[in-house]
Amino acid sequence: MKKVMVMVVAAVLAVGLGTGQAFAQGKKVEFSLNVGAMTDLGEGGSFSDVLFTFGPQLDIHLTKSFMISPEIMIITDDSFSFDPFLLYPGVLLNYTAKGGFFAGAGVVLPVAFWEGETDTGDLLPKINLGYRGAHVNVTAYLLTDTHSIFQYNLIGLSLGYRF
Numbered sequence: 001m002k003k004v005m006v007m008v009v010a011a012v013l014a015v016g017l018g019t020g021q022a023f024a025q026g027k028k029v030e031f032s033l034n035v036g037a038m039t040d041l042g043e044g045g046s047f048s049d050v051l052f053t054f055g056p057q058l059d060i061h062l063t064k065s066f067m068i069s070p071e072i073m074i075i076t077d078d079s080f081s082f083d084p085f086l087l088y089p090g091v092l093l094n095y096t097a098k099g100g101f102f103a104g105a106g107v108v109l110p111v112a113f114w115e116g117e118t119d120t121g122d123l124l125p126k127i128n129l130g131y132r133g134a135h136v137n138v139t140a141y142l143l144t145d146t147h148s149i150f151q152y153n154l155i156g157l158s159l160g161y162r163f
Contacts, residue, residue, distance in 0.1 A: 028059075034053070104129075
């Protein structure tokens with residue numbers, strides 16, 4: 001539980017400091033809500049189960065081409081059961097190219113809550129690429145295990161609306 005609280009406090013501080021500095025320097029900060037689906041891809045079987053994701057994301061534009069994007073994915077199964085309750089907080093560094101396309105990488109921390117218990121997994125690398133329209137983001141991403149990199153993966157697609 002201490003590990004979870006430390007990560008939450010660190011994420012809140014990072015977002016707060018980054019947003020404050022971005023506003024002070026006249027940088028653009030965008031908020032979006034994302035919905036999507038992900039499945040497994042790897043040695044243990046592929047496309048065996050679909051998980052649904054939704055959650056907030058903040059895009060803090062550091063320069064014209066780079067943005068840092070803290071996010072929290074809330075994950076549920078196809079029956080929308082929240083037992084266990086799964087959160088994947090993370091942060092990504094994205095490069096935005098001309099034409100609205102972007103690519104980036106970062107880390108997420110799996111956190112599970114069930115029957116009064118809490119457990120965290122290892123930090124997982126996240127690689128993403130997508131397209132940013134006027135108010136819509138379309139993102140494809142890959143989460144992989146650090147112990148057996150690219151052998152056990154989660155792949156997903158999300159659609160976000162920017163406010």
